[in-house]
Each structure stands twice: as C-alpha cells, then as structure tokens.
Amino acid sequence: MKLIATLSLAGFAVATSAVAQPRPGDAAPAVALTGAQVYENVCQACHMPNAKGAVGAGRIASLAGNANLKYPEYPIGVVTGGKGAMPWFRGQLTDQQIADVITYVRTHFGNNYKAKVTVAQVADGGVPAPHEYER
Numbered sequence: 001m002k003l004i005a006t007l008s009l010a011g012f013a014v015a016t017s018a019v020a021q022p023r024p025g026d027a028a029p030a031v032a033l034t035g036a037q038v039y040e041n042v043c044q045a046c047h048m049p050n051a052k053g054a055v056g057a058g059r060i061a062s063l064a065g066n067a068n069l070k071y072p073e074y075p076i077g078v079v080t081g082g083k084g085a086m087p088w089f090r091g092q093l094t095d096q097q098i099a100d101v102i103t104y105v106r107t108h109f110g111n112n113y114k115a116k117v118t119v120a121q122v123a124d125g126g127v128p129a130p131h132e133y134e135r
Helices: 002-018 035-047 073-081 095-106 119-123
Strands: none
Touching: 035 095, 073 095, 073 119, 095 119
16 A cells, blocks of 8 residues: 555656746746657656556556547546546646647557547546437
C-alpha cells in the first residue's frame, strides 16, 4: 500500500512538473503541451513508453489496444478523477491537455478510435448526453 501511495505521489510530482509553471518575473503564459508530450512527460512514467502498463507491487493498466478507450467518457473520468493507483490530474493538467492526451492514446498504441476528445467533454467530466448513444 505504501508503494502505491508513493507511486501516486510520484505521478503527481511528474504531472505538476510537466505542466509549464510560471516563475517570478515570467511575462509569458505557460506553454501548452501536445497530447504526445503530456504522455511522454506524465503518463509513460507508469504506463510505460509502449503503453503496455506494468505489474509489480501494483498493477498499472495497459493502454495499448484497450477496448475501454472506445468511449471517451471512461478515460476522461479516470484521468480527471483517478481510479485505484491512478491519481487524478484535474487541476494539474488543463482540460485541453487532458483532451489532447486522451485523443493521443485513443489514436496510438494499437488503438484506432478516431473521434477527438474535446475540452467540453473533459469539462463535463466525460458524462455523455442522454441521447448520445441511442443511435
């Protein structure tokens, strides 16, 4: 349990350092990261460069070829709210960065879900409109 907490805190530290933080005297706003850059700087520390996750003292989910990514609501909920050993990133990453990294993962690593995740979906917490899947 202590290792999971340490990994979660390590993920939090990586996440906060991956987002460009303004320093005293900085005039320019923080630089936005692309989905690939967020993955490389934040996610791959646990999910691995190949997105296949890891098993050891705990289990880090594989994102490669993951059917749970079919509907964006699931990864949005996990990334913004956390789940198990996965820390939440709401507040550490912008809604745009969250949308971009989820879109990146959904279109890479053997995943072929082409629909882009939007900032509006992330802001809504990934909850689909009642009619969204009735088609």
